[in-house]
Amino acid sequence: MPRAGATNSRHDRDEARTRRAPVRIDVEELGKSYGDFAALDNISLTVRPGELLALLGPSGSGKTTLLRAIAGLTATEEGTIRFDGEDATSLSLRERRVGFVFQQYALFRHMTVFDNVAFGLRVRPRDERPRPGEIARRVRRLLELVQLQGLETRFPSQISGGQRQRVALARALAIEPTVLLLDEPFGALDAKVRKELRRWLRELHTETGLTTIFVTHDQEEALELADRVVIMRAGRIEQIGTPAEIYDEPATPYVCEFLGGVARFDCTAKDGEAEILGGLFPVGNGDGDYSGPALAYVRAHEIAVVSREQAEGVPALIRAVRPFGPAITVELSIEGHHDRIEVSVPRELHDGGEIAVGQGVFVRATSARIFPKD
Amino acid sequence: MQIDESRAVKAALIATSFLFLGLVLILPLASVFTEAFRRGAEPFFAALIERDALSAIYLTLFVAAIAVPANLVFGLVASWAIAKFEFPGKSFLVTLIDLPFSVSPVISGLVYILLFGSYGLFGPWLIENGIQIVFAVPGIVLATIFVTFPFVARQLIPLMEQQGTGDEEAALSLGASGFQTFRKVTLPNVKWALLYGVLLCNARAMGEFGAVSVISGHIRGKTNTMPLHVEILYNEYNFVAAFAVASLLAFLALVTLVLKSLLEWRYGGELAASGRH
Amino acid sequence: MTVLSLPKRSPSVLPGFGLTMGLTLTWLSLIILIPLAGVFIKSAGLGWDAFLALATDARTVAALKLSFGAALAAAAINAVFGLLVAWVLVRYDFPGRRIVDAAIDLPFALPTAVAGLALTALYAPNGWIGSLIEPLGLKIAYTSAGVVVALVFIGLPFVVRTVQPVLADFDKELEEAAATLGATRFQTISRIVFPALMPPLLTGFALAFARGVGEYGSIIFIAGNIPYRSEIAPLLIVIRLEEFNYAGATAIAAVMLVISFALLLVINLLQAWNRRRIGFTG
Secondary structure (H helix, E strand, O other): OOOOHHHHHHHHHHHHHHOOOOOOEEEEEEEEEEOOEEEEEEEEEEEOOOOEEEEEOOOOOOHHHHHHHHHOOOOOOEEEEEEOOEEOOOOOHHHHOEEEEOOOOOOOOOOOHHHHHHHHHHOOOOOOOOOHHHHHHHHHHHHHHOOOOOOOOOOHHHOOHHHHHHHHHHHHHHOOOOEEEEEOOOOOOOHHHHHHHHHHHHHHHHHHOOEEEEEEOOHHHHHHHOOEEEEEEOOEEEEEEOHHHHHHOOOOHHHHHHHOOEEEEEEEEEOOEEEEOOEEEEEOOOOOOOOEEEEEEEEHHHEEEEOOOOOOOEEEEEEEEEOOOOEEEEEEEEOOOOOOEEEEEEHHHHHOOOOOOOOEEEEEEOOOEEEEOO | OOOOOOHHHHHHHHHHHHHHHHHHHHHHHHHHHHHHOOOOHHHHHHHHHOHHHHHHHHHHHHHHHHHHHHHHHHHHHHHHHHHOOOOOOHHHHHHHHHHHHHOOHHHHHHHHHHHHOOOOOOHHHHHHOOOOOOOOHHHHHHHHHHHHOHHHHHHHHHHHHHHOOHHHHHHHHOOOOHHHHHHHHHHHHHHHHHHHHHHHHHHHHHHOOHHHHHHHOOOOOOOOOHHHHHHHHHHOOOHHHHHHHHHHHHHHHHHHHHHHHHHHHHHHHHHHHHOOO | OOOOOOOOOOOOOOOOHHHHHHHHHHHHHHHHHHHHHHHHHHHHHHOHHHHHHHHOOHHHHHHHHHHHHHHHHHHHHHHHHHHHHHHHHHHOOOOOHHHHHHHOOHHHHOOHHHHHHHHHHHHOOOOOOHHHHHHHOOOOOOOHHHHHHHHHHHHHHHHHHHHHHHHHHOOHHHHHHHHHOOOOHHHHHHHHHHHHHHHHHHHHHHHHHHHHHHOOHHHHHHHOOOOOOOOOHHHHHHHHHHOOOHHHHHHHHHHHHHHHHHHHHHHHHHHHHHHHHHHOOO
């Protein structure tokens, strides 16, 4: 509702404060260990202002520890963290002003939705604390932003998981945070709600423009949502890149396997090239003249089923067919290769009757990533 | 952890707790043993082997030997009915079993006097038939069972409820009889909680004072339990002897605490549902 | 002679419900319910006027006041220190923590007569503590203050043991969340932690209070038992019994039982509240 002048200009000022320039985060040589276990091992990373960054990795890879270290919730032994160049390591949590969304949301269960969102404003030092009317106005605006109008008086136990998630977000945004950090934001939700919230988080990020980091173990979520993805493994960064870079040019065998949907082959490279499934591909990492044992990763859609006449590929036997979806998935066994491999073929091939269990076919790789084996 | 209290605050809180616990718990315990040995070891042991003391020790053991097994059996029976079946009024029944915890021990003794005393409901009939309950050992046993009534059941019920009926159903489906199922499946599942309950039940049974004091009649050498004997000695200003017998009871309490803690540390998970009371 | 009829149950394949429920109800009725009912039957037999006269007798009222007042004071002291002890035991690590934890249950394990004896030895004018405070003009043993001291000892584990598990289960992330939102440590504890501890703290308070009201053994040694001043209600019951004044004893017992049952109801409601609070995670 547009209202008279005074309120409006105040509103604008407020808006301007929320929309100050997004913050850049520099993590330099960060280290943290629990006994012998290195949770973070010499991590360096720059998060660009306004970026939506995903920390991706399996459990125990250090991604949550890194997020908590940036928030100031976990003390680190080595390295520094800078917010816009300013050393944050010595700042208190209050001074850092990070919006942190916990995996289980950590909503205050004895407070209503309204009181949860208002908490961060009410605990400010007296001279910085907004007046009650102003707090109410801001809380309502945030609840509007997260589409939870009308739930102000409910308790956390009385709303759904997805709604709790959004309350947690609104609560984190209420303190006008410098950065927004989310720990497994969709981890506790069922598949359908996850998808919806994912799109919504993307929109919210566009709207707030905040530098945002989220942790996930779901590669699809990371690739779909983030501007850049950091893949972590055992306290180290394995690869940083845009989703396209990560997908097209995985830096290591680990990244290939973690992203999944690949078949792995042992092969031998000669002068920087290796032959796999009837195709010849260069060894990655610019290892131009590598010769020796190598690993090849081929994705399902990078294997073509070719007819017997063309016969330039490798013979394979169809073991199972999953005839649904835009492309048909076929399980094949290849002589000399232990695991069955999955291949997608166009529907027409299946409808033409060439694909059936027990039938022999020829396959050929159209693309592959080759890594020296060590 | 970044958000904890400062070291100074922690140290102050720990120190305050130590001071409070030292004053409230440790000092009284220490004083029992110091007073008992005030005149050396000889009067201490003399007080324990004196005839009335021995009969008090004997009576205490005798009463516990009846009351504890009685409540053990009751605890098992009641927790089977309550934990393994669903029926309306369950929580009310549990409250009734817990009732003795809310009743003053003195009243626990009084109720039996009102029933079985010479002016009581069954008094005349008992006198006619020459049965004495009040101011005699049967009354002491009854009052002890009353005050220790909930101890075993309240350890078992929450644990057995938490364990559910899956194991028993499996045993029955494999052809075991009802009693075999209880003995070979249910009992092993709750054995540590049972032991824990028995331990606490026994400590209370041997240490009960108020209820027993009301109903015993304080007949020396006949109806005196150890706690009552302590009182009599104290009232006769025989302090060393009073504290000697008291120290025996305190020692029993310490043994109970040690065993209880060992059970908690070793089998904490299997006692977990019992809420540690 | 069971007071309750066998409750209906939902079907189960397990055997023995009828037998065990029957035994439970019979035993419960014989040992607990019928004897307790005797107090009320006997009171009813007195007639209302006679009962009221006995229950409002000045010495009785003074004794009841002392029992309830001292229990209230001791429960309040235990609420404060019990909370502190529970906090220290759950949150901090220090040498001997497990032994201190085990020692909390001493009042459960130590016979009340022994506790009474020990406290008297400490607080009597020639005792370790009594001799220290006597020059200051303070007297604890043989006064109503002695009653409070005994009840602090008796009631401590109730508060610690009800608060402790709730505090141990308390989600530390809630404190972290409050801290990231800019709350000071004091604000976090007073606004986030403390509200969660209120239900168990009140429950522990009520349990300590209920136990204190009926306590006898630990008090009679230290209280001095001066009528109208340091004579507790359970002791007055004993005195009336020794005078063969069964009507007087019964009347006091009836009043105490009614109040105890009311307290029990309150405790049950508190615990239900407690469970609801804990029920939801996240």
